[in-house]
Every structure is written in C-alpha cells, then in structure tokens.
Amino acid sequence: MPGNQGRITIVRQADWAVVWSEAAERHVYARECDIAFHGGKLVHVGPQYIAPEGVQVEEIDGRRLMAIPGLIDVHSHPTSEPFLRGLTEERKSRQFFMSTLYEYIQLVGRSPKTATLAEAAEGAVDNHLQHDEDARRAAARLAVWEMLKSGVTTFVDYSPMRPDWIDDVEGIGIRCCFAPSFRSGTWYTPNGREVLYDWDVAAGERAFAEAMDFLDEVRARDGGLFLALIAPGQIDTCTAELIRAAHAAAESRDLPMTIHAAQSVVEFREMMRRHGMTPIAWLESLGALDPRMIVSHAIFIDAHSWIRWPDHEDLDRIAAAEASVAHCPNQFARGGVTLEYFARYRRAGINMAIGTDTHPHNMLDEMRWAAVLAKVAARDVDGASAESIFEAATVGGARALRCDDIGRLAPGCRADLALIDLDHPMMQPARDPLRSLLFSAQDRAVRHVFVEGRQLVRDGAVLTIDVEEAIETLCRGQARALPQVAARDWAGRSAEEAFPLALPMQTSSPATQN
Numbered sequence: 001m002p003g004n005q006g007r008i009t010i011v012r013q014a015d016w017a018v019v020w021s022e023a024a025e026r027h028v029y030a031r032e033c034d035i036a037f038h039g040g041k042l043v044h045v046g047p048q049y050i051a052p053e054g055v056q057v058e059e060i061d062g063r064r065l066m067a068i069p070g071l072i073d074v075h076s077h078p079t080s081e082p083f084l085r086g087l088t089e090e091r092k093s094r095q096f097f098m099s100t101l102y103e104y105i106q107l108v109g110r111s112p113k114t115a116t117l118a119e120a121a122e123g124a125v126d127n128h129l130q131h132d133e134d135a136r137r138a139a140a141r142l143a144v145w146e147m148l149k150s151g152v153t154t155f156v157d158y159s160p161m162r163p164d165w166i167d168d169v170e171g172i173g174i175r176c177c178f179a180p181s182f183r184s185g186t187w188y189t190p191n192g193r194e195v196l197y198d199w200d201v202a203a204g205e206r207a208f209a210e211a212m213d214f215l216d217e218v219r220a221r222d223g224g225l226f227l228a229l230i231a232p233g234q235i236d237t238c239t240a241e242l243i244r245a246a247h248a249a250a251e252s253r254d255l256p257m258t259i260h261a262a263q264s265v266v267e268f269r270e271m272m273r274r275h276g277m278t279p280i281a282w283l284e285s286l287g288a289l290d291p292r293m294i295v296s297h298a299i300f301i302d303a304h305s306w307i308r309w310p311d312h313e314d315l316d317r318i319a320a321a322e323a324s325v326a327h328c329p330n331q332f333a334r335g336g337v338t339l340e341y342f343a344r345y346r347r348a349g350i351n352m353a354i355g356t357d358t359h360p361h362n363m364l365d366e367m368r369w370a371a372v373l374a375k376v377a378a379r380d381v382d383g384a385s386a387e388s389i390f391e392a393a394t395v396g397g398a399r400a401l402r403c404d405d406i407g408r409l410a411p412g413c414r415a416d417l418a419l420i421d422l423d424h425p426m427m428q429p430a431r432d433p434l435r436s437l438l439f440s441a442q443d444r445a446v447r448h449v450f451v452e453g454r455q456l457v458r459d460g461a462v463l464t465i466d467v468e469e470a471i472e473t474l475c476r477g478q479a480r481a482l483p484q485v486a487a488r489d490w491a492g493r494s495a496e497e498a499f500p501l502a503l504p505m506q507t508s509s510p511a512t513q514n
Helices: 117-121 133-149 165-172 201-221 240-253 265-275 279-285 314-321 329-333 342-347 363-378 386-400 433-445 467-488
Strands: 007-021 026-038 041-046 056-061 065-069 071-076 152-159 175-182 185-188 196-199 226-228 257-261 293-297 324-327 351-354 417-421 446-451 454-458
Touching: 007 041, 007 417, 026 065, 026 386, 065 433, 071 133, 071 293, 071 324, 071 351, 071 363, 071 386, 133 152, 133 165, 133 454, 133 467, 152 165, 152 446, 165 175, 165 201, 175 201, 201 226, 201 240, 240 257, 257 279, 265 279, 279 293, 279 314, 314 342, 324 342, 324 386, 329 363, 342 351, 342 363, 342 386, 351 363, 351 386, 363 386, 363 433, 386 433, 417 433, 433 446
Parallel strands: 007 056, 007 065, 071 152, 152 175, 175 226, 257 293, 293 324, 324 351
Antiparallel strands: 007 026, 026 041, 065 417, 185 196, 417 446, 446 454
C-alpha cells in the first residue's frame, strides 16, 4: 500500500531533523531541513528542495517540528500482551526468579496444565484467548495503535497464526515483519515450585510447516510493507531438530531468524541440566547463532550476576557470530530484572535492537527504560547514551531485520518518519530535542507519522484504527477469559486470588463529616 504515487510530499524547513550521515555512519542533527518523498521513498533530505516542474506538490510546514526516522520495534506479542493489562504487572513468582512465564502468564490465554499441544490445537481444551479471534484481533489493533502513537513504523509481530493476519495488517498500513511462532512443547508448573515440559514434537513440526507456508505467502503478497522472520518460540521448548530445521529454512529463504533465549534463570538451569551448556552456547552448537539470528532478550547469559557462572563467554559468542540482541527492558524490570548492561553488550561488538514485548507497546517509553536501567545496572552514567538507544531503535533494528532502507532519513530509504511537536510543553526548552523527546515528552509530542509515504497519524490521532472498538472487544474478551483462570491454575485459584487488585476494596460506607 504505497504512498502518494502521483505527487511529491515535502516537509518544508523542519526546525530539527535526525538525519543519517553516510560518511560518519551515524545519526546527526540537521537544522532547517527539507524532507521530500515520492512513491514511498525519500528523494531528498537536506537544504532547500526544488520539485521538478509539472509535479504536484503537497507541503507540510516543518517549522517547530523535528523529523526523526520511524522507530523499529523488533519484538512484540500484540495478540496476547494487551490481554494481560491489570493482571501481570506485579505478579512475579519468587520461586521462578521473578518471572511471569511459568505461573501467571499461562493463566489467561494459555493452555491449562493438563492440556497437551495437540489437545489445545484440536479444541479439546477451552482455551479462550487462542479461540477468541475477535479478542486477539482487537488486542493486536490496540497494540499497533500504541506503536504508531509512539513513532513506530516497523514492528515484528511474533505471534501464533491467526486468520486474516495479512489483511488486518495491510488495512492498518504499518510496516510489519510477520513472525509466526512454533515450538515442540510447552512449559507448566504442577505445584508452583518446579517447571515441567509437555512435549508434542509432531505438533511442533506441523506448526513449523504451516509457518513456512504462511511466510511464503507473505513474501508473494508483499507490496513493500511486508517482511518475514522465522521464529521458533523458546530455546527450552524447541528440540534441536526443530531449531536446525528453522535455521535451514532461514538460510534457504534468505531470512532472519529469532528465538527467545537466556530470558530466565529457570531456562539457564534447564539448558545446563539437559546439555551442560548455556542457552547461548547450545544455540551456537546447533549452528544457529549467526548473523541471521536475533536473540530475544539474552539477559541471563553466563556473566549475569544472578547466574554466578565461572566462565564468561556468551557475549563473545554472540559478538563473534555477528548476531543481534532484541532488548525489551520494561517487561523484565517489573520483576526487578535487568540486562547487565546495555553498553557492555555494545562494547563487545553486539548489534542491539529494541522491542516492546509487553504492554504498553510504547516504543519511546521502552527506550527511556533502556537508557535509565542501563545506567543503573552499570552503576555508571555511561551505561547507555541517548544516541546509542536511538541507534538501537532505528538502524539497530534495521540491521537485525537485514534491511538497509529503514530506520534512517536518507535519500533512497523508505519514507517512514515521525514529526515531533517542538512546541509541546514537555519538549521545552528544546535545546536538545532528542533528549527532550526520550526523557520528557515521549509519545505525547508525536504529531504526525508516515509509513511508506502514507500518513497514518495526524495531529496525534491514528487514522486507520478504530481504537474505541478495539478496546471494547478486548475488554469483553478478557472478561470471558477470567472465569477460566481457576481451571488453568495449579492451585485452583480464582482470578481474584491469582491477580489481586492493587488496593483492597472498601468494605463499609465511608464516614461523613458533620
């Protein structure tokens, strides 16, 4: 769905612009910058642009605006994470080292502990989120609405297969990297103390084949907005054979690949128990750690302070393989967990990218989390800089997805950009507008967003998503799922017991003042 094919759009005299310098290989500031795009591509980024004679021109007054390249969200689960709002923000299992993965997330929208993958797929188990397609679609639309509002123009949709997936994304107009997930088994806890695995290798192989057929369809239908990513689920829920097959498919189709790895202490210990190797080392042993690989999270490597492992080789493994890391700080910070630490990974030579992972899918908020937590983890103000975080959210994501025409403002690149309101009170004083955006104003100052030259956000409003309808549908879906929590919970707890409210309910009438 390309942009205005018959005319050139010019952002005229943007007060500030974050443009790409080929010579310096970095983003730089430009002042009083014209940005012109036509047919979904940038044709000019620089001083005054004069359009060819006879060409229809649409001009946008760039005074008091800052132009930035569209942000790239390399890791999101939009069909499920909005479902968890009001439930999992503060529900972390101490037994599982502050992770929600094994006890709480599966209570809404995952198969109960008694279900096999095959039973869930065949509908033998009442799995509300998997079968409530209206709610899943609404969740995805709300998540993308949040992304667009925060300047995201490209996102990775790391989700189970769903009907009309391509059509839904195409109708919104955002650039999407489809990443249908598959796995050989699922985790569960029978007692809140241990994690067990329910394996169905054949079901995983079928899901992998379905995912490959789907990605072939994505590539066949691509009109410039679609990317494809091969995405086995988690390193501890996939067999070696499945990971090798996925990597072979990535090579034969010339696609990037991602997998959740080193995302929990439980996973680290499980991989050591099975293979005598760290998750990163096992991925390397399978031949899957290479420049195509995006390691999702990569927090609990052998050098992390919670692991207490004598050898510190994982960072060098990732760097030597020229793999990327998808860093999603917000989800883990809620459980007191953080990467150790952003600048350390970059100094090792690792390409860092940023994803939202959980709700809210607010990329600018995620970037602030990344910047602040890196400083805290390093105990050093140089744990991350605004420039390094912005690079990760733009060209870092582009490198991870093996794209060289997104994430930067330069002639020949895709016309994906956001215009920031410099007059917003939280941008003032706008002496250093990128810092003002990241640390103060955030999504509140995002005024306009263009993808492939088409305007999707105007004056802060998303033009292609009915957010009120999405919210209503999502709320109904969550209400339908909550009564099923007790059937999924190892202890039979109700939703009210498993996810208590932040404050107790008032039990008596308040006193009145005479």
